[in-house]
Every structure is written in structure tokens, then in C-alpha cells.
Amino acid sequence: MGSLFARIYGGAGWEVSVRGRTGHEPMATFLSRQDVVMVSVPIDATLGVIAAVAPHLRPDQLLCDLTSLKAAPVEAMRRSAAPCVGLHPIFGPGLDSIAGQTVVITPATATEGEYGPLLEVLEAAGARLAFTTPEHHDELMAVVQGLAHALSLVLAGTVRELGADLDELLEFTSPVYRIEFGLVGRLLAQDPALYGPILRRNPNVPAVLAAARTALEELADAVDDPGPGSFVRLFEEDAALFASHGAAATAETDRLIRCLAEPER
Template sequence: MEDNFKIGIIGGKGKMGEFFARFFQKKGYYVLVSDKDTQLNNQSLLQEAKVILISVPMSVFPKVVEEIAEFTTPEHWILDVCSLKLEPYKIMKSLLKKPEVLATHPLFGPYETSLKGKTIAYFPIRGKNLLNWFIKVMSEDGLSLIKISPKKHDQIMGLVQVLNHFWLVLLGNIINHSGFRLEEIVSLATPSFLKQLEILQRLAYQDEKLYTKIQVDNPYGKRFRTLFYRECKKLIKALNSSEAQVFFETNFKEVKTLAKTLENLLKSSHPH
């Protein structure tokens, strides 16, 4: 490791910023942070550190990149951890002409105790040294690295993130308006429903501002919310008709086929 190989985190006092500060410190790296109330500002951070990780909300991301662009050099390595990738990719490619640049999205939150089996998406923008270092460092902790174009990433996140969060909030709303006490629901929950409740309970520790931004900022989210609504209407209409049994059995068989394929895929890609 180079003597001057320091890692600077812009937004280092945020939850993900703090997570990556701990992550790199455990690996023996010297970590510096800049944020609203730190002695170091972003310009000073670039003077001190070789690797710059930008961990800020999308609302201020363009301003931050524009601010640091003039202070970057060919020796700098810069990466982001935004949950959307197309706009950050365009911004960094346009403004950061000198340094090596990498777009990334950790597909996990800041409360994970182990990264083994977790996934991080990435797409190189400029340079190979940063990319090779990043892949090596992340692989050491058992992370699965997926290279994907920014546009395709955001399209899939419309399903994986936007619809998933939409469904969880909807489930919470239904439970709130069900007329049952939570204790009653939990006491009679089946194993599969308990798993859904365990996923729902994770929202207790999440940032509502971040989840709101993910829901409203992804331009592909509307497509999947509309698809959700359309499929709900179709299923409700069929179940309220005389063809309810035939329709549901046929639909269930189709989903069983998908489920079997999914079972095999999960066994191979996420082994226990």
C-alpha cells in the first residue's frame, strides 16, 4: 500500500458514509471524512486523500461533484454509492475528466454485520487501477460484484427497490387498517407470512427520506407501480367472477413454474 494511500469519504457522517469508514478502517486504511460539521472540507479532503468516496443524497450529488471537479488530478480515484446510477454516471463522466472514476451501488444497508453473500453493482467510467483495487477489496469480504450499465441498473431497481418498498409500505398500511391487533396477527402468522413480517420490521431502522427519494426519483418506478395496479385489478376481477377457480388455478400453476426456476437460480447464485 502506498504511504499516501488515504481514503476520503464525502458525506462521511451519514449512515453509509460511517459504514464505509468502518469498513476501510478495519482493512487498515487511513480514512478521512468531510461533512457539514467537520474540520475538513471537500477541497481539503482531495488534497489529503487518493481515494474519494462520495456518499451524499442525490439532491446534492451534482453540486458536490461540480465543487470537487476542479481539484481532482489524474492520481485521484473517485467512486460514488448512489442508489440510482444513470444520472450520477452522466454527471461524473461529464465533470470528472482527470481522475479514475467508478460508479457503484451497494445493494445493502448500513446496518449489515457481514457482507458475505451481499451484492454490489458497479460500472467503470474511467481507468483500470481503481476498478482492480475495488474488485479486490470488495471480494475479500465475500461480496458478489455485478457489472451492469447504469440504465439497465436503474430499470431493474424499478422492480427490486421501488416496487419492493412500495409493497412493504402497502402491506404496513393494510395491517394498520385490518382491524386486528398486531399481537393477534403475529400469533397466527404462518411461517411464510412471518418471513414477510420479518422483512417489514426492517423498515423500523430505515431512513424515510432515503426511501422516499428512491420511490419518487427512479423514472422507471412508475412502470412497475402501474404494472402492480394492473395485475391487482385483473386478479380481483377474475376472483369476483364465475371463472374464479379456473383462473386462479391456472395463474397459480404459471407462478409455480416461475417459482421452480427461481428456486434453482437462488440455489446456484445464493448458496447457504
């Protein structure tokens, strides 16, 4: 992600310096030349890097991070003399453009005047900015990321527990189900060190998983009920929750289905 943001700000005319966690010159010397310091490292390394960087910064600099969790990193950045703001790009680093993509902003000790130029570059690149507190961000991400990833892992784990033949299952899928299985395969093709901290380091995830467990038990009870009433009631309650999103969700997924249904050229 750091490389992507280096290209974005470099392309906007900013002079960008990139440093890993080790370098040829002392950290303090490197940091003294920067107006903005952006921390972009794996979740498990973030607090340590912020702790190493923060003491060397001045009040006339700006400190920010790109971590997908926000409460703990922002709290760590608050200890610096430099004003700080948290950022979370809700997309992967492989994009050619961030136009239409969301970046969550969690203001902390920096004023709008201090972090404004940073955000102007993102807006000029077409990003959509969403503002919230670090704590509420993590509550939302426990569902948006944590629950979504957990459900993918549950699907994979269920197939494993059943001893089912994945290749045979895929032979019997429609485009809708290929999308479902494709998202699982995409997640599992990546590094567990990326997804583990998203689930394990967010303190809101256990409550979300407990709610998911309850929902699955409710569904199991409805399926076991000899009559249709329990399932219909459960389905209608959930349908009412998603009613305002139904039309947009159908249109978006129809586009995906058409892409999978059309033969490759």
C-alpha cells in the same frame, strides 16, 4: 454506509480520511490529498455533493459513489476530470462483514486498471461483485428495491384501510406470515427519508407500479371469477416464471421458518 467502507479499507491497510459535508479545512485542500474520493451521502444530497467535489479533482485521482441509484450520480461524476466508477452495496451498513454480500459496479470513465485496486479490497473481504450499466442498474432496482418496498407499504396501507387490529392479526399468524409482517414492520421502523428517494427518484419506478396495479387487477378478476379456471391459469403462469427459483427459495425460507418456529434459548 460510509463508515462501514471506511473500516473495510482501513482494515485493508489503506489510509482513510473521513469528511462530512462541512469541515474545518477548505474542501479543495482536503480533496487534494486523496487518491480515491468516495461519496456516501443520502440520495437527495448526492448530486449536490458530487457537484461540489468534482471540480476540485485531478485526472490522477478516482471518484466513486455508494448511492443506491446510479444513472444520475454517474452522469454527474462524468463531469469531473477524475475518472469515475459507480458502486452500490446491496446491503445495510449494520453488517460486521460483507462476506457473501453483493456490490454492484457500474463502470463509467475509469478503466479497469484505475478502479481495480478498489474492487480487490471488496473481493478480499468476501464481497460478490456484479457489473452492469448505470441505466440497467436503475431498471433492476426499480423492481428489486422499488417494488419490494412498495408492496410492504401496500400491505401496511391495506391493514390501515381495513381498520384491522395488528396485534390481533399477529396472534393468528404462522411463521411464514410473521416473516411477511416482520419485513413490513422493519421497513416502517426506519426513516422515510431513506425509502422515499428510492421510490421517488428512480424514473423507472412509475412503470413498475403501473405493472403492479395491472397484476393486482388481474388477481382481483381471477378471485371474482366463480370458477377456478382464471385463478389456476394466473397461478400457473407465475409459477412457470419462478420455476427455476422454486427449490432455492423453498430452502432459504425453510431456514427462516425454522428460526422463527424454534423457541428462543
